[in-house]
Amino acid sequence: MAVAESVDNFEINDYLRLEMMPHFLCPGCGHGIAMRALLWAVHELGIDKNKLAIVSGIGCSGRMGAYVDANTFHVTHGRPLAFATGLALARPDLEVVVITGDGDALAIGGNHLIHACRRNLRMTCLLLNNEVYGMTGGQVSPTTSENRLTTTTPAGNLEPVFDACKLAEAAGAGLVGREVTLQTPTLKDLIKEGLAYPGFAFIEVISDCTEIFGRKNDLGNSPEMILSQKKSMRPDSYGTVVDEPFRPNSLPTGVLARNDRPEYGETYRNFAKSKQGRAK
Amino acid sequence: MSNRTLPVNIQGNHACALGAVAAGCRFYAGYPITPSSEVAERMSAELPKVGGIFIQMEDEIGSMGAIIGASMGGSKVMTATSGPGFSLKQENIGYAAMTETPCVVVNVMRGGPSTGMPTRPAQGDVMQARWGTHGDHPAIVLVPSSVKEVFDETVRAFNLAETLRTPVILLIDEVVGHLVETIALPKASELDLVDRKWADGPKKGFQPFAVTDDMVPPMPRPGDGYRAHFTGLTHDESGFPTQKPEKVAQAVGRILDKLERHRDLIESYEALQTDDAELLVVAYGITGRSARKAVAMARDKGLKAGLLRPITLWPFPEAALKEATKNARHVLVPEMNAGQLCYEVERICGTERIARLNRFDGEAISPAHILEKIEELA
Amino acid sequence: MSGFEIRFSGAGGQGLQLCAKLLSAALAREGKTVAISQGYEPTSRGGLSRADMVVSDEGAAEYPLVTALDYLVVLDRAAVGVSEGLVREGGLILIDARRVDKMPRGKYEIRQMPFSETAMRLGNERVANVIALSALVGIGNICARETLEQTIRTGTPPKFLDLNIEAMQQGYALADEQVAAA
Numbered sequence: 001m002a003v004a005e006s007v008d009n010f011e012i013n014d015y016l017r018l019e020m021m022p023h024f025l026c027p028g029c030g031h032g033i034a035m036r037a038l039l040w041a042v043h044e045l046g047i048d049k050n051k052l053a054i055v056s057g058i059g060c061s062g063r064m065g066a067y068v069d070a071n072t073f074h075v076t077h078g079r080p081l082a083f084a085t086g087l088a089l090a091r092p093d094l095e096v097v098v099i100t101g102d103g104d105a106l107a108i109g110g111n112h113l114i115h116a117c118r119r120n121l122r123m124t125c126l127l128l129n130n131e132v133y134g135m136t137g138g139q140v141s142p143t144t145s146e147n148r149l150t151t152t153t154p155a156g157n158l159e160p161v162f163d164a165c166k167l168a169e170a171a172g173a174g175l176v177g178r179e180v181t182l183q184t185p186t187l188k189d190l191i192k193e194g195l196a197y198p199g200f201a202f203i204e205v206i207s208d209c210t211e212i213f214g215r216k217n218d219l220g221n222s223p224e225m226i227l228s229q230k231k232s233m234r235p236d237s238y239g240t241v242v243d244e245p246f247r248p249n250s251l252p253t254g255v256l257a258r259n260d261r262p263e264y265g266e267t268y269r270n271f272a273k274s275k276q277g278r279a280k
Numbered sequence: 281m282s283n284r285t286l287p288v289n290i291q292g293n294h295a296c297a298l299g300a301v302a303a304g305c306r307f308y309a310g311y312p313i314t315p316s317s318e319v320a321e322r323m324s325a326e327l328p329k330v331g332g333i334f335i336q337m338e339d340e341i342g343s344m345g346a347i348i349g350a351s352m353g354g355s356k357v358m359t360a361t362s363g364p365g366f367s368l369k370q371e372n373i374g375y376a377a378m379t380e381t382p383c384v385v386v387n388v389m390r391g392g393p394s395t396g397m398p399t400r401p402a403q404g405d406v407m408q409a410r411w412g413t414h415g416d417h418p419a420i421v422l423v424p425s426s427v428k429e430v431f432d433e434t435v436r437a438f439n440l441a442e443t444l445r446t447p448v449i450l451l452i453d454e455v456v457g458h459l460v461e462t463i464a465l466p467k468a469s470e471l472d473l474v475d476r477k478w479a480d481g482p483k484k485g486f487q488p489f490a491v492t493d494d495m496v497p498p499m500p501r502p503g504d505g506y507r508a509h510f511t512g513l514t515h516d517e518s519g520f521p522t523q524k525p526e527k528v529a530q531a532v533g534r535i536l537d538k539l540e541r542h543r544d545l546i547e548s549y550e551a552l553q554t555d556d557a558e559l560l561v562v563a564y565g566i567t568g569r570s571a572r573k574a575v576a577m578a579r580d581k582g583l584k585a586g587l588l589r590p591i592t593l594w595p596f597p598e599a600a601l602k603e604a605t606k607n608a609r610h611v612l613v614p615e616m617n618a619g620q621l622c623y624e625v626e627r628i629c630g631t632e633r634i635a636r637l638n639r640f641d642g643e644a645i646s647p648a649h650i651l652e653k654i655e656e657l658a
Numbered sequence: 659m660s661g662f663e664i665r666f667s668g669a670g671g672q673g674l675q676l677c678a679k680l681l682s683a684a685l686a687r688e689g690k691t692v693a694i695s696q697g698y699e700p701t702s703r704g705g706l707s708r709a710d711m712v713v714s715d716e717g718a719a720e721y722p723l724v725t726a727l728d729y730l731v732v733l734d735r736a737a738v739g740v741s742e743g744l745v746r747e748g749g750l751i752l753i754d755a756r757r758v759d760k761m762p763r764g765k766y767e768i769r770q771m772p773f774s775e776t777a778m779r780l781g782n783e784r785v786a787n788v789i790a791l792s793a794l795v796g797i798g799n800i801c802a803r804e805t806l807e808q809t810i811r812t813g814t815p816p817k818f819l820d821l822n823i824e825a826m827q828q829g830y831a832l833a834d835e836q837v838a839a840a
Contacts, residue, residue: 017509020520050505055349066509066520071502073352074511075345076375082342086349086357087502089333090307094353094502112345115338268335272328289682289692426718459722460678460694462686566723573721647721 015039015049017069024063026134028214028222030207033181034128035064037205038097040184041191053094055084057109059135060209061101061128078109081116081125088123092265095195096123103133106142106162116200117171121264124194124201127164130209138212149216164204169257174199176257180206182230183253193255199263206251287464292430292457293360296386296450297322298465299434300358304473305384306332307355309346311339311365314398315454316388319360340368344385348372351381352510354478354501356438360386363396366405366412373447374413375512377535380489380499382441382476384434386450388457391642400642401454403565403616407623409449410594416532418539420448420546421594425568427461433591435471440546442476444538445496451593453616455566455644479506487517489531495538539595547600548591553579554604557586559654561612562601562625564590567645571614574650583658596624605629610657612637614645661714663724664800665741666791667697668733668754670707673787677731678709681791684801684809685713693722697740706736713800729798731790732758733773752794754786769797769836776828785825792826796833803830 016039025032042052052070056062058077065072071094075083080098088096105113105127116125132150133139140150140157143164147156169176175197179187187205194201208214208225219225290298296319300308308327310320324334333350337343340361347357361369366387376383391397392404409421420440424433430452437448479486479498488508490497500506513521514528522528539546550568552575554560559578563571568589578585588604590597605611611629613622614637626634637653639645664681666674675696682692690713697708712719726746732738735758745751747765755770762768771793777786788810795806807826814822 049507051503053502066511070507072507072509073349074509074513075348076371076512079341079345079372082337082345083349083352085335085337085342086307086309086346086351087353088349089335089346090350090353090355091502111338112342115342268328268333272331272333275328276331287686287691289679289686289694426722428718455695455723458696460682460692461718461722462682462691462693463718569721570723576720644723646723646725648725 010040010043012036012039015042015069016067020067023067025060026211028208028210028225029060030130030181030205030209030222030226031060031064031128033184034126034187034205034207035067037181037184037187038126038191039068040188041195044188045192045195047095047195051093051095053087053091053096054099055080055087055096056099057101057104059101059104059133060130061099061104064099078104078107079112080104081109081112084123085116085119085121088121089265089268092122092269097195098123098125100125100127102127102129102131102141102143102164106164106167114167114171117168117173117202119264120172120174120199120261122199124191124197125203126191127202127204128207129164129204130207130213132209132213134209134212138216148213150213163251165202165256168202172259172261173202173257174259174261174263175201175255177202177255178204178206178251178253180226180229180253181208182226190255199261287462289460289462290427291318291460292427292452293318293388294322295427295431295463296360296434296452296457297326299431300384300438301326301330301332302431302466302468302471303435303438304356304475305358305438306330307347307350307357308332308359309335309337309343309350309357310359311337311343311361313340313362313365315390315457316360316362316365316386318457319386319388323358340365341372344369344372347383348376348379348381351376351383352502356382356442358384358386360388362388362398363390363392363405364394366408370408370412373449374415374417376447377413377417378512378514379510380445380497380535381447381510382445383447384437384441384450385447386452388452388454390454391640397642399454401566401616401644402640402642403453403567404620404640405451406593406615406617406620409451416536418446418535419594420444420446420539420592421451422448422548422591423451423564423593424591425456425565425589427456427459428463429591430456431463431465435473436548439472439474442474443496443545444542445476445499446535446539451565453565479504488519489515489517491517491530491534495534495541543595546592546595547597549597549600550587550589550591551600551604552587552589554586554588556584557604557608558584559610559612559657560586560588560605560608561614561650561654562588562590562621563614563650564593564621567614567616570645570647571650573647574654577647577651578654581655583654585654593621596628598628601625601628605633609633610635612650612653612657614638614650614653616640616645661712661719662728663726664711664713664729664731664794665708665724665727665744666731666733666787667706667708667737667741669736670705672707672733673784674707674709674733677787677791678711680806680809680813681795681800682711683813684805687805687809688801690715691718693719695723706740708737708740729794729800731794733786733790734758735760738762750798752790752797754790771832771836776832777825780821780824780828782821785821788822788825789829789832792829793833793836796830797836
């Protein structure tokens with residue numbers, strides 16, 4: 001990892017494609033805060049923008065890459081982890097970051113998520129969970145809380161929800177963490193930990209969709225939504241809430257799981273090297 | 281590869297894998313499916329030896345995504361599948377076409393529709409290979425008819441993908457995929473290999489999708505400092521999304537035009553005794569070989585039969601067909617499907633002269649069967 | 659183009675693909691060109707299995723699938739019906755005497771031979787394929803006996819080498835008996 005001369009004075013504009021502004025996110029959307037935290041982490045770790053590769057899927061989260069001044073790949077719905085698997089294997093010199101959403105990673109792309117966790121190939125996956133399909137107008141997602149109103153659950157959501165972190169942990173992700181957007185410096189530190197982790201790091205960011213989901217469910221404006229998310233988190237209670245439904249009850253934050261399984265890219269490269277010796 | 285010059289008995293699917301490695305393929309992602317699995321098996325053994333990477337992904341969609349990701353990273357890439365898997369790959373084939381990412385997709389055709397007949401041959405994916413993904417998109421589709429041709433066309437598929445920055449589809453029927461033939465593999469030094477044009481000019485103001493003379497803009501490689509953006513959304517020269525009608529027309533128009541511009545490079549076919557042919561057979565894949573024998577048998581009987589065997593199925597070698605049918609009163613199109621390429625032949629030759637010979641019962645069409653039809657028409 | 663067509667047929671697991679593989683390797687040593695195709699069924703064991711060869715003196719076969727067999731080997735009764743009508747008039751058919759009780763009808767040269775019985779005598783019924791292959795080579799002069807032996811020696815794992823060589827010799831002996839009787 002190339003180290004910059006100084007990690008002081010984080011200027012987000014240094015990492016943005018300013019010609020792309022104004023961005024298309026709604027006022028009050030939590031995704032912008034998540035992006036700020038990511039770029040702040042990139043800055044503090046001194047990651048070279050030329051070596052930063054952002055792979056994103058479809059949805060509001062997917063559009064984020066276009067604003068970052070890096071190598072950015074906006075791919076098909078649910079598939080960013082599959083694309084990133086190819087990219088990270090072919091180019092271990094790159095810092096690969098996947099930005100995905102609750103629909104992208106947990107519904108249409110669920111298979112890629114569990115296998116990326118199992119494989120433990122070095123990359124960092126940020127799942128921006130806003131509980132809804134925002135881009136398509138506010139339909140129910142796999143993380144929409146029970147009873148919430150969406151455009152496809154006119155009587156309230158009847159389906160149970162996924163806990164993305166438990167899913168990732170069970171599938172074997174090397175590092176699993178969660179944070180709310182209100183705690184931006186904490187979120188930045190968690191992302192730093194993910195970027196520095198030598199395997200598959202999965203980080204769920206609890207984001208908010210004020211404009212569509214918040215309005216439909218009368219959850220107030222952005223500050224109110226973000227504060228209520230903070231209140232529903234209990235950073236020290238992981239392990240005691242396993243049987244509770246996802247939300248609005250408590251969810252743990254911080255690093256929730258960590259293991260030292262071998263990183264897949266290195267495992268494969270070592271295997272290939274042994275074959276090359278024999279082939280000559 | 282340099283020591284492999286003696287003739288060897290080799291299976292079509294293995295020849296595909298060896299052709300890919302010889303062409304410079306260094307990344308393969310796939311998912312097991314009959315009758316293409318031997319391609320993956322061979323790649324899993326060959327790639328590590330040359331410093332390449334093989335990965336068996338969680339599904340067909342993921343393998344298509346992974347090869348595009350690796351290609352964007354700079355590798356020459358391939359995946360192989362069959363019928364149902366080819367259906368699943370379509371969305372990302374469109375993404376590769378839209379983002380102009382070189383890749384080779386092999387489809388060893390089996391009986392369909394749906395799960396169909398996994399171990400029986402068919403040629404039912406001709407139209408899907410052309411139109412499988414949504415929207416107006418370019419498609420290069422190659423269809424070899426022998427084990428040697430599988431090797432050669434795999435190499436050519438890579439060269440075309442890299443030259444034109446586009447996905448190339450290799451359609452192999454089950455017969456050819458599983459056929460073992462004695463072939464001499466070319467030495468590495470005998471192969472003309474092409475690497476894609478990488479961006480190397482000024483970083484500032486770089487336009488990754490610029491309209492260049494050859495319609496193929498140089499590709500920015502991550503890490504080289506261009507920090508480009510790729511998206512499946514319709515984009516302008518800068519790579520960023522646009523909905524301006526003139527920019528959209530230009531962007532989609534260019535990826536279609538770049539194939540039209542390079543037809544000479546893409547089109548390949550075998551024309552046999554077409555000069556005086558009163559009856560022309562148009563056939564491809566294993567059926568093309570059957571037709572070759574049938575035409576020879578017909579000539580022995582004094583019938584003026586000829587053969588046009590397209591090796592490039594799409595874009596179809598239109599001028600060659602027009603030339604070959606100059607004197608033809610009948611054009612016979614035998615296919616292992618209910619009639620697919622015949623629509624293209626009809627488009628070019630008109631419907632009056634066309635005769636079809638279709639079989640979709642999992643059996644190859646024999647030379648005798650084609651000869652019978654030739655005699656019936658003569 | 660001069661050439662000939664062979665089919666090895668029987669039940670899955672009888673080593674029919676191996677017959678085609680060994681013979682084609684031997685023919686390649688002698689400068690011939692072969693095309694092998696197989697009856698490819700979803701089950702690996704049991705059921706009908708076949709391996710077809712089209713052999714030509716030079717260049718790839720015009721059409722690589724069999725259309726008129728010069729030689730047919732049948733090691734199991736399951737395989738009798740499928741090849742009827744595909745054998746050339748006067749073609750040679752070698753049939754396992756114990757496992758096949760139904761004879762193909764037509765103007766063929768049919769020889770019932772004790773392939774599986776001889777294999778069992780060698781202690782392993784699975785070498786019936788090598789015995790049949792060697793008998794075919796011996797009777798039909800498809801390639802030099804020495805070339806097949808070289809191929810078997812290079813293509814057999816050490817653990818089965820002695821058995822396969824013995825099977826080959828038995829096959830040649832059966833061929834000589836047939837030729838002498840004729």
